[in-house]
Amino acid sequence: MKPIKPIKKTVAGRFPRDKIYYIFFSLAVILTGLFVSNSYYLQVLTFIGINSILALSLNMLMGYAGQVSLGHAAFYGIGAYTTAILTVHYNLSPWLALPCAIFIAIFVAFLVGIPTLKLTGFYLGMGTLGFGMIVNIIFREWTDLTGGASGFVGIPSLELGPVSFYSMRNYFYLVWAALLLSIIVCKRLVNSRIGRALRSIHDSAHAAEAVGINTRNLKIQVFVLSAAFAALAGFLYAHLVSFISPGSFDFMMSVRIVTMVVIGGMASIWGSLLGASLLTLLPEWLHAFSDFEMVVYGLILMLIMIVLPQGLTKGLIDIYERSKKKDNS
Amino acid sequence: MQEILQYIFSGITNGAIYAIIAVGFSLLYNSTEIINFAHGEFVMIGALSLVTLWGSFHLPLPLAFVLTIVVVSGTGLLFERFAIRTVKKPDHIVLVIITVGASIFLRGIAMLIWGKDAYSIPPFSSNPPIDIAGARLLIQSIWIIVISLLSVVALYFFYNKTLTGKAIRACAINKKAAWLTGIPSGKMVMLSFVLSIGMGAVAGLIIAPITMCSYDMGTMLGLKGFCAAMLGGLGSLWGALIGGFILGILEAMGVGFVSSSLKDAIAFVLLLLILFIRPGGIIQSKDVQRF
Numbered sequence: 001m002k003p004i005k006p007i008k009k010t011v012a013g014r015f016p017r018d019k020i021y022y023i024f025f026s027l028a029v030i031l032t033g034l035f036v037s038n039s040y041y042l043q044v045l046t047f048i049g050i051n052s053i054l055a056l057s058l059n060m061l062m063g064y065a066g067q068v069s070l071g072h073a074a075f076y077g078i079g080a081y082t083t084a085i086l087t088v089h090y091n092l093s094p095w096l097a098l099p100c101a102i103f104i105a106i107f108v109a110f111l112v113g114i115p116t117l118k119l120t121g122f123y124l125g126m127g128t129l130g131f132g133m134i135v136n137i138i139f140r141e142w143t144d145l146t147g148g149a150s151g152f153v154g155i156p157s158l159e160l161g162p163v164s165f166y167s168m169r170n171y172f173y174l175v176w177a178a179l180l181l182s183i184i185v186c187k188r189l190v191n192s193r194i195g196r197a198l199r200s201i202h203d204s205a206h207a208a209e210a211v212g213i214n215t216r217n218l219k220i221q222v223f224v225l226s227a228a229f230a231a232l233a234g235f236l237y238a239h240l241v242s243f244i245s246p247g248s249f250d251f252m253m254s255v256r257i258v259t260m261v262v263i264g265g266m267a268s269i270w271g272s273l274l275g276a277s278l279l280t281l282l283p284e285w286l287h288a289f290s291d292f293e294m295v296v297y298g299l300i301l302m303l304i305m306i307v308l309p310q311g312l313t314k315g316l317i318d319i320y321e322r323s324k325k326k327d328n329s
Numbered sequence: 330m331q332e333i334l335q336y337i338f339s340g341i342t343n344g345a346i347y348a349i350i351a352v353g354f355s356l357l358y359n360s361t362e363i364i365n366f367a368h369g370e371f372v373m374i375g376a377l378s379l380v381t382l383w384g385s386f387h388l389p390l391p392l393a394f395v396l397t398i399v400v401v402s403g404t405g406l407l408f409e410r411f412a413i414r415t416v417k418k419p420d421h422i423v424l425v426i427i428t429v430g431a432s433i434f435l436r437g438i439a440m441l442i443w444g445k446d447a448y449s450i451p452p453f454s455s456n457p458p459i460d461i462a463g464a465r466l467l468i469q470s471i472w473i474i475v476i477s478l479l480s481v482v483a484l485y486f487f488y489n490k491t492l493t494g495k496a497i498r499a500c501a502i503n504k505k506a507a508w509l510t511g512i513p514s515g516k517m518v519m520l521s522f523v524l525s526i527g528m529g530a531v532a533g534l535i536i537a538p539i540t541m542c543s544y545d546m547g548t549m550l551g552l553k554g555f556c557a558a559m560l561g562g563l564g565s566l567w568g569a570l571i572g573g574f575i576l577g578i579l580e581a582m583g584v585g586f587v588s589s590s591l592k593d594a595i596a597f598v599l600l601l602l603i604l605f606i607r608p609g610g611i612i613q614s615k616d617v618q619r620f
Contacts, residue, residue, distance in 0.1 A: 068422055115605045122364065122421065123608050126559060130600040133552065137597070141590040251552070255429045262426055291441060298434025302427050306415050309423045 018187055022180065029176045033169055042168040044284060046240060049175035050233050051276035053182050055260035056269065057229030060186055062258070063267035064195065065222045066202030067117065068125045071132025072257045075227040077139055077249030078105045079234025081146055084155045084244055089145075094158050094239060102231045109227030113220040120205070132254050139246040151245030158239045165239070175236050179273075182229055186269055189225075198222060199267070263304055265311030274312055334464035336581040342470040344577020345477040346536050350554025351561065351569035352481060353528035359564045360501040360521040363424050367408070367432035369551020371526045374435065375401045375533020376542040377443050384450040398530045404435075405526030409519055432548070439544040447541040473535045480531055481570050484524070488566070497521055549593065556596040560603050562610025571611055575599075 036042055058072050082101035086092040092100075116127040139146050146152060158165035158174070165171045189195050197218055200208040205215050238244050256279055264275025282300065286293045308315030350372060357365050378400050383393040412431055416423060452469040459466045488494040499507040500517040508514045532554070540546070553576065561572025576596055583595045603610060 062422075070425075116601075119604060119608060122362075123604060125421075125425070126364075126555075127601060127604045129552075130556070130597040130604070133597040134594055134601070137594045141594075251548075252429075255426070258422065259426050259429075262422060292437070294433055294437030294440060296437075298430045298432070298437055301430030302412050302434065305423050305427045305430065306412065306417075309417055309420060 022184065025180060025183075029173070029180070033173055033176075039168045042172050044280065046168065046172045046175050048277045048280045049172070049179045050236050050240070051257075051260060051280050052179050052273045053175075053233040053236070054230055054257050055264060055272035055276040056179075056182055056186055057226040057233065058257050059261045059264075059267065059269065059272045060189070060198075060229070061222055061226040062261055063265075063272075064190060064202060065198040065219060067219060067223065068121075068258070069128040069223075069226075070125045070251070070254050070258065071128035071130070071135070072226075072230055073249040073251070073253035074132040074135035075105045075109065075230035076234040076237070076253065076257075077135060077244075077246070078108060078227075079231030080238035080244050080249070081139060081152070081234075082231070083235045084152045084238050085145060087156055088152070088154055094156065094235075095160070098232070098235050101235050102228050105227045105231030105234075106224050109224045110220065113223040117216070117219045117223060129251065129254070132251060136246055136250050139249060146246075149246060151243055153243050155238050155242045155244065157242065171240055175240075178232060178236060182232070183269060190269065194218070202267075259301065263308075263312055265313035265315075268311070268313050271311060271313040278312070331463040332585065334462055336585040337578060338464055338466050338470060340578030340581030341574060342467070342473050342539070342577070343580060344557075344574035345474045346532055346550075346573070347554050347557040347576050348570045348573025349477045349480060349528055349532040349535070350550060351558035351573045352484065352566060353525045353532070354555050354558040355561075355564050355566060355569045356484070356528065357521055357525035358558075360497055361518055362421075363413070363428070364555070365525070366425060366428040366551065367435060368526070368529050368554065369547035369549070370432045370435040370439070371401055371405060371529035371547075372533040372536070372550050372554075373542070373544065373547030374404065374439060375530035376537040376540075376546065377439060377448070377533075377544070378530075379534050379537045380448045380450050380542050381443075384448065390453060394534060397534055398527055401530035401533070402523045402527045405522050405529075406519065408526070409522040413522075414515075432551075436544055436547065443544055445544065447543040449541055450538050452538045467539075469538050473539070476531065476535050480528065481566060484528075485566060493520070553593075553596045556600040559600055559610060562612035565610065565612045568610050568612035575611075 032045065033042075036045070054072070054076060057075075058069060061067050061069055061072075079101045082104050083094060083097040086097040086100055087094050112131050116124065116131065119127050140149050142148075158171070163170060165174055190198075197208065197213045200211070200213060201215050201218065208215050234249075237248075260275035260279045261272060262275070263278060264273065265271030282297065283293070286296055289296050304312075310318070350368065353368055353371075354364065357363055357368075375397055378397040379393055382388050382396055383390060386393075388396070408431055412427055413419075413424070416427065452467070453472050454468055456468045458468065459471075486494075488498060496507065496512045497517045497520060499510070499512055500514045500521075504514045507517070532550075536550070554573070557572040557576045558569050559572070560576060561568030561570065576599060579599065580592060580595045583591050
């Protein structure tokens with residue numbers, strides 16, 4: 001019989017290990033910022049950071065709590081448009097617009113979450129899809145406020161005292177610092193009592209209820225949390241590109257976020273980073289194919305899902321372990 | 330009064346198209362529980378094939394019809410064979426991503442074949458529109474309504490009166506049990522795909538003369554057809570028909586009386602409403618996942 005590991009030991013052992021990861025992560029980010037001087041590469045890395053925050057936010061909802069959302073780009077867009085409208089139309093400081101953007105996303109998520117999260121499975125996916133489409137149509141049609149289909153121009157870049165984030169390197173640091181913060185928050189949450197409750201909803205909502213978890217409230221809470229992170233990503237995106245249009249927050253974007261989570265691996269925080277990196281880099285690489293870009297992109301998406309349906313992280317680990325087993329036998 | 334009648338005519342025309350697309354979604358959902366997000370792309374390929382075969386090659390219309398349906402269903406067959414059946418772990422979300430991947434892929438292919446231009450073709454017959462109480466009814470509208478109703482009735486008879494149709498229904502109820510009674514369930518799934526995508530092709534055929542056809546027309550059509558399917562009750566043939574017509578008429582009314590900028594929103598507002606009030610749709614279908 002295998003000796004059963006004492007639980008205390010693993011819990012105690014987990015925190016220092018995470019801290020080591022964070023330190024490595026920070027060092028890697030700082031070194032990357034120091035050595036990469038090409039502003040195109042820095043920009044791509046910054047986008048990877050923003051998309052990672054997005055993937056992370058959806059992973060909390062989809063990977064851990066098992067609630068599929070096909071309209072997550074709506075919250076991303078709400079974050080971006082709120083800060084754009086407040087800073088341009090009302091001359092508000094971006095740093096004041098950020099809490100407003102997050103607050104509005106939370107508020108909308110709360111209102112939408114109450115009726116929507118009662119649905120399960122496919123029906124939930126469809127409800128969030130409908131919500132995402134409606135928000136996108138509002139972005140497109142409320143021309144006075146959002147600039148309509150032609151987009152919103154002239155969003156100011158960020159500044160903090162003497163530090164200007166106009167420089168790509170500074171923005172890169174800002175985004176990745178925000179990402180690190182998000183990762184720490186998510187990790188802490190996932191390893192807490194709430195995280196375990198979330199995973200129990202994923203496995204069986206009825207069983208979770210039976211052991212006394214308020215699944216309805218918990219689902220709404222995680223939905224709201226994930227909307228808040230998505231709004232943060234939207235804020236960072238808007239001030240980076242200074243021009244936003246409804247096309248960046250449409251159904252295809254929602255699917256792209258879902259794909260990042262699934263390719264990276266559901267319920268895997270570092271996996272979200274991997275998925276976001278892959279789906280951000282892929283279109284950049286595919287520019288070389290020019291007219292064939294869409295064909296190749298669709299093909300790669302299908303192939304990854306056919307070959308590694310459980311995501312890259314788990315899929316690669318599986319393959320590695322299988323090959324190890326073969327060596328042993 | 331005259332205005333309302335005009336809106337109803339245009340609503341029924343669009344509704345018939347949404348209905349046919351919705352039928353495609355329902356057929357497939359019924360037997361495989363897959364929502365095919367590439368369905369709109371098959372509608373697009375149907376429309377563009379007709380543009381080429383009838384508009385450019387000047388084939389006789391019936392031949393162009395049959396060829397288009399064969400081409401699109403064939404594509405659907407390949408899609409099922411290579412993209413859906415090869416999935417090792419058919420998880421819902423994985424299948425959603427695969428069908429979305431397929432939709433991007435098909436759009437890319439269509440862009441390579443037909444380019445980024447929009448095409449239009451003349452209506453099937455060149456008779457002048459009929460005047461009913463001051464409102465104009467296009468002959469093409471009658472074509473659209475008749476073809477879509479005929480297709481649904483034909484499908485109804487196929488599913489209820491023929492052995493193959495009954496076999497498909499048996500597979501939809503329980504695949505393993507159907508297999509035990511000697512029904513080749515794999516083939517039935519394939520047939521469902523072909524039928525569903527064939528319906529998409531029919532939708533593409535009838536919509537081609539009344540709209541501009543381009544490689545990116547499919548996505549919105551697909552999503553709206555899907556809304557219609559949900560509205561009527563996913564998995565129900567008559568539900569899809571009713572949902573399509575309701576969506577078409579409400580959309581036409583909304584555009585006429587409120588604002589044309591609302592057009593696309595109506596479908597999704599209806600989708601949310603039906604999900605909150607009666608998730609099984611107007612014609613309550615089987616297992617509703619809500620507690």
